Amino acid sequence: MLKRTGLFEAHRQLSARLIDFGGWEMPVQYTSIVEEHLAVRNAAGVFDISHMGEITVSGAAAVEFLDFVLTNNTRKLEPGWGQYTLLCNERSGTIDDLYAYRLSGDVFLLVVNASRVAADVAWLHEQAARFPGRSELKVSDASHNYDAVAVQGPRVAAFIDQCIAGPSDMAARVAKVTDLKKNQIAGFRFAGANVLVSRTGYTGEDGFEIVGRGDTITQVWQHLLDRGQSSGIKPCGLGARDTLRTEVCYPLYGHELDETATPIEAGLGFFVALDKGEFIGRSVLAEQKAKGVRKRLVAFKMTGRSAPPRPHYPIWSSGSDAHPMGIVTSGTQSPSLVMGIGMGYLPPELAKPGTEIGIEIRGKQSPAVVVAKPIYRKPV
Amino acid sequence: MANVPTDLKYAKSHEWVRVTGDLATIGITDHAQHELTDIVFVELPQVGRKVKAGDACAVVESVKTASDVYAPVSGDVVEANKAAVDDPALVNREPFGGGWFFKVKLANPAELDALLTPAQYAAQISVA
Numbered sequence: 001m002l003k004r005t006g007l008f009e010a011h012r013q014l015s016a017r018l019i020d021f022g023g024w025e026m027p028v029q030y031t032s033i034v035e036e037h038l039a040v041r042n043a044a045g046v047f048d049i050s051h052m053g054e055i056t057v058s059g060a061a062a063v064e065f066l067d068f069v070l071t072n073n074t075r076k077l078e079p080g081w082g083q084y085t086l087l088c089n090e091r092s093g094t095i096d097d098l099y100a101y102r103l104s105g106d107v108f109l110l111v112v113n114a115s116r117v118a119a120d121v122a123w124l125h126e127q128a129a130r131f132p133g134r135s136e137l138k139v140s141d142a143s144h145n146y147d148a149v150a151v152q153g154p155r156v157a158a159f160i161d162q163c164i165a166g167p168s169d170m171a172a173r174v175a176k177v178t179d180l181k182k183n184q185i186a187g188f189r190f191a192g193a194n195v196l197v198s199r200t201g202y203t204g205e206d207g208f209e210i211v212g213r214g215d216t217i218t219q220v221w222q223h224l225l226d227r228g229q230s231s232g233i234k235p236c237g238l239g240a241r242d243t244l245r246t247e248v249c250y251p252l253y254g255h256e257l258d259e260t261a262t263p264i265e266a267g268l269g270f271f272v273a274l275d276k277g278e279f280i281g282r283s284v285l286a287e288q289k290a291k292g293v294r295k296r297l298v299a300f301k302m303t304g305r306s307a308p309p310r311p312h313y314p315i316w317s318s319g320s321d322a323h324p325m326g327i328v329t330s331g332t333q334s335p336s337l338v339m340g341i342g343m344g345y346l347p348p349e350l351a352k353p354g355t356e357i358g359i360e361i362r363g364k365q366s367p368a369v370v371v372a373k374p375i376y377r378k379p380v
Numbered sequence: 381m382a383n384v385p386t387d388l389k390y391a392k393s394h395e396w397v398r399v400t401g402d403l404a405t406i407g408i409t410d411h412a413q414h415e416l417t418d419i420v421f422v423e424l425p426q427v428g429r430k431v432k433a434g435d436a437c438a439v440v441e442s443v444k445t446a447s448d449v450y451a452p453v454s455g456d457v458v459e460a461n462k463a464a465v466d467d468p469a470l471v472n473r474e475p476f477g478g479g480w481f482f483k484v485k486l487a488n489p490a491e492l493d494a495l496l497t498p499a500q501y502a503a504q505i506s507v508a
Contacts, residue, residue, distance in 0.1 A: 033442075034443065
């Protein structure tokens with residue numbers, strides 16, 4: 001029996017096409033993936049992200065603990081701010097990528113991938129149990145308490161203040177939602193309940209993510225669709241979520257990241273604060289930074305007309321001595337660029353932008369080229 | 381409910397056949413394009429290729445999936461629809477018209493009797 005979010009009825013009423021996503025019955029599309037994708041790029045789209053996990057970490061030792069288990073510099077997070085960060089094991093394999101938000105001096109909220117909630121909670125409990133400050137530390141899986149939506153697109157700022165009124169009363173102190181800076185988070189009142197709103201997202205567009213209790217989020221969803229209608233808002237499913245994040249080269253756990261890939265190999269060194277002091281996985285990451293990696297995540301574009309690249313397709317070097325050298329981790333036909341795009345792992349010598357490669361599709365090579373990230377950039 | 385023109389024959393695998401003399405034009409049905417949505421790539425058999433009924437001889441890809449297209453009848457491929465290759469979304473817009481896939485010179489017209497009638501195909505997709 002698949003799990004359903006509080007918005008399941010709303011998806012059914014919109015005739016969403018539903019699929020099994022990591023044990024959840026989720027909408028992959030409502031109308032068309034391309035249409036939904038372009039709505040987010042040009043206007044606005046709203047996504048049910050209730051399947052994601054929320055873990056609270058609190059107590060006087062919380063900041064020290066998180067700084068030890070996460071790769072980014074947690075200590076520099078002020079209340080009302082969040083950061084992208086990674087959870088690694090001792091070999092620096094990635095357990096998850098996530099956002100860490102500081103709600104107050106002693107209270108943090110981690111928003112984690114749906115597929116990794118159990119693994120993350122188990123790991124954090126295990127590490128907390130042996131942490132010196134553990135008597136002043138509490139780790140709780142709060143995922144079942146919360147639903148969430150993401151509203152993304154250039155027109156969102158035009159109507160979101162009419163959906164969720166300011167001022168905020170928790171974390172960042174702002175007069176209205178659109179006063180939040182990127183990566184800020186604040187508590188607001190909505191329909192007599194509390195919601196947390198962050199200026200974050202997984203699409204490369206301006207937008208917000210809103211977390212709250214199930215029945216509150218159902219009302220937020222409806223309000224956004226109503227108030228955003230004149231701006232062209234559309235409900236958007238996991239299909240568009242995937243094409244949007246692939247265009248801007250955001251990793252997806254289970255594809256670019258897993259326990260066999262380190263943040264440095266995945267090109268996420270910016271989110272690894274090697275100089276902050278000791279943390280789990282530091283030694284391998286420091287060595288990789290100093291000595292280099294054996295595989296590196298690249299972005300690529302198809303260079304002729306071809307079928308779209310897809311996960312697990314082999315990547316070949318080009319030329320007369322062509323060999324399979326790597327593997328596609330994510331791939332699709334880009335709705336914004338109207339060409340095949342993707343990401344994959346290659347040895348460092350093939351990782352330079354401009355390197356010609358071949359993607360093996362149904363036994364034949366289709367030409368492609370390594371490009372800098374992100375593959376899609378907003379036109380200025 | 382998807383469109384099921386009454387002047388065509390159908391395969392269980394969602395291809396349609398329009399017969400003119402000894403030529404069969406083949407494409408995918410409205411039901412099939414609706415299931416795929418967003419068709420982004422079409423790969424067609426080479427002109428001159430001999431196909432047998434049931435051969436996987438073309439590919440249609442949407443954003444999320446790649447699907448094989450099967451020859452409903454045997455014969456030589458005499459024409460492939462470049463318009464569908466150049467504009468894959470044409471298959472979504474006109475699955476029975478401009479979005480046809482390829483034409484075959486029928487090697488064995490009796491094979492047409494093994495295909496589904498419009499009523500049989502409509503029944504198949506209504507229980508899907």
